[in-house]
Amino acid sequence: MNTDNILSHFHPDEHRFVDKATEWVERAEQHAAKLTDFLDPRQAFIVTTLVNRTTDVQVRWYGGHESAERKRALIAPDYRELDSEDMGITLIAVTSLDDRLKDLDHGDYMGSILALGMKREKIGDIHVTEHGCHFLVATEVADYMRLNLQQVHRIHVQTEQLPIDRLQASDTKLEENSLSVASLRLDGIVSDVYHMSRAKVLIPIKAGRCKVNWKQEEDPSKPLRSGDVVSLQGFGRFKVLDIEGITKKGRYRVKIGKYV
Template sequence: MDIQTEQIYAHFHPDEHRFVDKAAEWVARAEQHMVKLTDFLDPRQAFIVSALANRSRDIHIRFDGGHEHAERKRAFIAPDYRVLDKEDMGISLISVTSLDNKLKDLDHGDYMGSILAIGMKRDKVGDIYVTDQGCQFLVAIEVADYMRLNLQQVHRVHVQTTLLSLDQLEPAKTRLEEQSLSVASLRLDGIVSDVYHLSRAKILIPIKAGRCKVNWKQEEDPSKPLKAGDMVSLQGFGRFQVLEVEGVTKKGRYRVKIGKYV
């Protein structure tokens, strides 16, 4: 490993190094006048790509997730002389519906599980918007036909899938279930254990196993302090956001408002 690579790695978690290598290769190829359209990136991956690209004056990037407020986005990385505004970002929209109105009880995890069950990689799928009538999700255009033909069931409910144009996207409003906590500290393990009603001992296991992310970055330190705005996800349990740290009680406990994604 050369000194330059070591310097880059120092800024990222060891489990991110493989992605850092890929992103560095995309940037290097763009410097050699080649272009790269990535799969869908989460906000942390997009940050890594941007950080590496900013080290070069000869390239630029366009991010697009199918609509203005998309969380997951594809990146088009190219030499700086290439105009990116009209590049095809390769994004399709798929609608999932059912004739018997049995989709109202399904959630994001049900749809994601069914998508993965037909052999689709998570990287090929963008944002998923769930409603009582079904869902819409964004997908890489190169796998859109496969998805449309093979996604026939979601959580034992038979479904119909239809390809739509992007202007037919109806992003569902994010639904947050708010709750107020009184915690001894703002430590990650303490807040996560309260949100998911698990003991501190049980929460330590997935955190130390690398199954917890803070702002899309893997976090293995249970003592990490959280702050307002932080997004926390725990594999298998979902995610929540720290909406507000409301203050400290007379007994020295923190009042924290949490929003769980539902």
């Protein structure tokens, strides 16, 4: 596989992952299967692109539920039957007798999980419910997580391992808002969404802390389109729900949804 030709299609900061994924595919061509950690949609796109370049390799995706965002991949020779393979995903439920648990959000649970020294790649989707949280984790670290996750945002919690089919998947919640912007540039929309000056927004964008559709984006002038998902490190993420039109003054009406 011509690695140089492949790398030219991806952002330089993605090259390390592309090299790693290329190795997985090449090993599968040599009859060795690879079960990856949880991958985000951009990484999944890269793996799928590489697998599609050969007829000798296949990939199975699984994230614990049908609409999972983060999934593990099993990359294997094309003759291998993958449907019955164990994908190494465990469901952990977090509960508490403390009424304040209902006020916790996705970021609270994520922060507490990562504070245990856990790599993000070992964690799948996190589903916040009225009674706590269900999250998916790589089976190889499930016992460690279950035994050590005892507090979330200073609230004492209990953890329990459950069968995958008992997952309570939460609906994605978006806080909708309409903006009037001079252009569809990334920096302009991000500054309006997070109520920051454009000068301040340029700093994290140019430092590589902004992603569009899970791909690092350092060009502040990149035009956004309906359906784009934008994340800014430390501020969360939002989705461009619709480009509603242009006002009489030539400004764009944009509907966005902030993930909550």
